[in-house]
Structures are given as C-alpha cells and as structure tokens.
Amino acid sequence: MLHALAEVSIPALARRAAALVGEYIDHRPDGAAQAAAYVDRRLNQGPAARAVLFPLVTGLLRGALAPALVASGSPASRLLRAELPRRTAGGVRACTPASLCTGPACSSSVPPRARPATTGRW
Template identity: 55%
Template sequence: MASASTDALATHPGPVLEAFRDRLAADDRAGEVLLALAGATAPAPARGAAALVAAYAARAGRRPGGAAHTAACVDRGLDRGPAARAVLLPLVTGVLRAPDGACGRPALAPVLVGPGPPPSHPLRDELLGVLLDVCPEDEYGTLGAHLEAAAHTCEARPEPRTRELVLRTALLLTRTSEGSARWQRRIVRLAGEAPAFAELLAQWLARAPQEWSGLTGPALRRAVVARAGPIPVRADGPGHGSLRPA
C-alpha cells in the first residue's frame, strides 16, 4: 500500500493528501498512511505530507499505537538523509518539546539512536541532542529505551558514538538516587545480554577509569569480567573524557 500510495501522491497530491487526512482522522490503518507520507520526496507533496504527519503526531499520545506509528514514519524519513532535514527537524523537534512529549519520546529514542545509513547520522545526532536536552532526568522510560538501543546496536556504529550515547545517558540518570539504581541494574543486564557491548564497557573502564568510577559499581564490573574477561589496568594513569551533562 505504501509504495502505490507514494506514487499516487507524486502524481495527484491534492486528492491523495485529502484522502490521507480523512484516514488519519479516523485512525484507519494510520501506520500505513504515515509510511506512505514519509516516502514523499517532491517539494510540494512533501510539505503537505509533513503537515499531516505533524498534525497526527500532535495527538498521537491519545491514540493506541500513535507514538509507534509516528516513530516508524520518522525512521523511514531519516533514511533519506540530508534531503529530509527541512521536514523532519521541525516535525521531530515539535514532538520532543511538546507538553505531552513524554508520550512520544520513548518511541522516538530508539529510532534516533538507531545506526541507520551513514547519510542519516548527522540528523539523527542533531535530534538526539534535542531529545537529551529536553528529557527530564526522571523520564526513565525514554532514557531506558535510549540506553537499550545504544547497547544492542553498538556493533553497527562507530565506537566513539556509542560511548557518547551511553555516557550522556548515564550522566542524566545518575543525577537522582532512583535513576542511579535504575542505571546500574539496566547496564548490568545489558552487559550480560550483549557481549559486544560488554567488551566496549571493558575498554571504557580501562581507558578512562576516573570518568566511569562514579557511574559503575562492583556488580557491573563483575558482569563485564564475566563477558569480556578481566579489565586491564592502565599503566599511564587515569584517562579522561570530554563529555559533560547537557
């Protein structure tokens, strides 16, 4: 349906957009409609499609599956790389900053963290910056989804990018005692689930022990050792990093 509808959108934008507006209002197979809208590339249809997606996203939190449908639409749009920036930047920023943004941010977090094709990386990183800037430190669903995605897709992105994603999330979570406890439990579990991620943790703990010392406890170190082997000790003194909380 998405492919045929996208083709029709390019040749008959007015009637197709009107039909899509009615279907979204009725929540009639909204996920398929949004994927079709995400495929619009010609300037005029793309602007109309973006307006429909934005209107749907504004009320997505009040519809079953609405946040997931919006996130899938954004994911497809991001794969278009820089060509999608003019449409996606205001759209996603609006969802992230909305008063009820807590409804949409957990679904968008794994999409923005996802590795995606290289042309999508700059826009993903820019939108991730917005998400982490506006996400409250106690919005554990969003931060947890962010961390899970970063860990389970770590082999598909450059190591420095994964490190920054994980460290910035840790710095947010550990601002509160409950967040710190959640961070410790989740990171221990992820180290056990994802061997590649455990190996990265071992590297980070060895390379910059002071930077991670306040974020890791004995349980995490045991989990890392169980998966990746003993953590080597630096001979040239403690390392350091440059990432700081937003």
C-alpha cells in the first residue's frame, strides 16, 4: 500500500498520502520498514518531494525519539539530550525536548505547560 502512495505526484494528494503514512505509523509502529521504504521512494523523486517529506520525516523522528530525549537521564547525558533534537531536526528552531513530546509516553516527562498545544500530530 505505501509503495503506491509514494507514486502519487499531484502535490495536494502527495501531502495527504504522506499524512496517511504518518497515521499508519501512529497505529502500526511495526510498519516502520514500510514507512522507510516510502520515504526512500519519495527521496528518489528529487527536490520536489521536499515539501511532502520534511514534515513527515521530522514528525517520525520526533515521535520515535521523544521519549528518550525528554527523559531526565544521568547528569552526564543532559547536554547531549538537549543537543540531539537540534541536530537531528536539521536546525528546526522549535525542536526542543519539550516541543518533541506530545504523545502519552511523554506525559509524565514534560510538565503540561511545556508541552505544545496540539492534537498529537505534527
């Protein structure tokens, strides 16, 4: 199914297809290999895929890494935990440990006032 979605070339439909891939991963985390194949196929389509891929890949990275990056961890890990979100998000300024976390796995790690007011979707 994701293979066919990667072939969608009409911009509005391609954005919706990417959103469907994100929703698929939300419901089926074991589908990460299929999502990676989707991203790979879209990357092969060149710069035109950027507008579709950037939000999807950023959201997938944030969702997958958020619990580890917002955990308090040891004192020795805190600097790296703060630095990694900035580096892995390709310079997205809003990407901080507090902004990464919107899912239930993060609810105890980030105080409610520090969590973004979203529906859990990026």
